[in-house]
Amino acid sequence: AQKVTQAQTEISVVEKEDVTLDCVYETRDTTYYLFWYKQPPSGELVFLIRRNSFDEQNEISGRYSWNFQKSTSSFNFTITASQVVDSAVYFCALSEAGRDDKIIFGKGTRLHILP
Amino acid sequence: KAGVTQTPRYLIKTRGQQVTLSCSPISGHRSVSWYQQTPGQGLQFLFEYFSETQRNKGNFPGRFSGRQFSNSRSEMNVSTLELGDSALYLCASSLLGGPGYEQYFGPGTRLTVT
Numbered sequence: 001a002q003k004v005t006q007a008q009t010e011i012s013v014v015e016k017e018d019v020t021l022d023c024v025y026e027t028r029d030t031t032y033y034l035f036w037y038k039q040p041p042s043g044e045l046v047f048l049i050r051r052n053s054f055d056e057q058n059e060i061s062g063r064y065s066w067n068f069q070k071s072t073s074s075f076n077f078t079i080t081a082s083q084v085v086d087s088a089v090y091f092c093a094l095s096e097a098g099r100d101d102k103i104i105f106g107k108g109t110r111l112h113i114l115p
Numbered sequence: 116k117a118g119v120t121q122t123p124r125y126l127i128k129t130r131g132q133q134v135t136l137s138c139s140p141i142s143g144h145r146s147v148s149w150y151q152q153t154p155g156q157g158l159q160f161l162f163e164y165f166s167e168t169q170r171n172k173g174n175f176p177g178r179f180s181g182r183q184f185s186n187s188r189s190e191m192n193v194s195t196l197e198l199g200d201s202a203l204y205l206c207a208s209s210l211l212g213g214p215g216y217e218q219y220f221g222p223g224t225r226l227t228v229t
Contacts, residue, residue, distance in 0.1 A: 033215045043203060045220035052215060091158065095214040102171045103148075103218065105158040 002027050004094050006106035013082055014114050021077045021109045023092030029053075031097040034068065034075045039089040039108070051075065079111075087113045117142065119208050119221035127227045133194040136224045138206030140187050144219070146170075146212025147189040149181060152203040152223070161204075164189050165212045193226075201228045 003026040013019045025034065036048040049059060051068050059066045063080045079086050089110045095103040120139045128134050140147050148171075149161040160173040164183035181191040187208075193200055203225050207218035 031214075035217065037220075042222065043225075044222045045205065045207070047217045047219060050215070050217050097214040102160045102163065102173065103214075104160070105150075107157045 002029075002032075002094050002096055002104050004092050004104055004106035006090075006092055006109050008109045009107070010110040010112070012112040012114060015084055016081050018078060018080050019082055019111065021079075021090050021092075021111065023075045023077065023106060025073050025075065025092070025094045027073075027094060027096055029096040033095045033097070035093040035095075035103070036066065036075075036077050037091045037093065037105075039091065041088070045091065048077075082113045084113045084115055087111060119206060119219055121204075121206050121221035121224050123224060124222065125225050125227075127229065128196050129229050130196055130198060132196050133192065134196060134226060136191045136193075136204055136206075136226075138189045138191070138208075138221060140189070140206075140208030141219055144208035144210050145187055146209040146216070147183055147187065148207045148209070148212070148218060149189070149191050150205040150207065151175070152205055153201075158205070161191070163212055170212065196228045198228050201226060 005024045032053045034051045037045045039045045065078045067076045089108045091108045092106040093103050122137045146165045148163040150158050152158045163171040167183045178194045183189045203223045205223045207220045209216045209218045
């Protein structure tokens, strides 16, 4: 069965600090996709990144970076030099390229960036 | 390109009533998925429609139903509302849907059942 665990329910950091959001997933498929979404206070989920199971390269996009490690079934997200605008709930998600291809979300991590 | 739109944004209903929520996907997107978000259960998948056919369904009772029209717009219906149906209902559109395609979400409809 597929499962996504975001153990950090809530994190608070001071602006300009780096912060890492953890995501651990479970799947029996060899082909799967991992996502990160951001949900600001407005409520609309914003797509951040997609990674397929065959691509373990880390990715950097500005202040955002992602570390995908199949050996530990983790897909962690780091924000460098955090800003107040980064305050949001962040969701990690998984979909399997099998019969059941719906997307499963983790419970989310609420990130507070303090000025 | 316009994003995903959902109407209405807020809704208050009483127990036993039914409600219909609407979602217009991004132009050209053929897949529409619906999610229920609550503080306790988080984001839960309701169903996905592609080319007017329900392609996937989550673990929700039959009171939750949906449909998709030929222009890809989708509606979700909840009959015999219960207090526990109070939630943020999010619609997401995707080019083709299925695994691997990112979804673009609308602002949601916040439903309150009293």
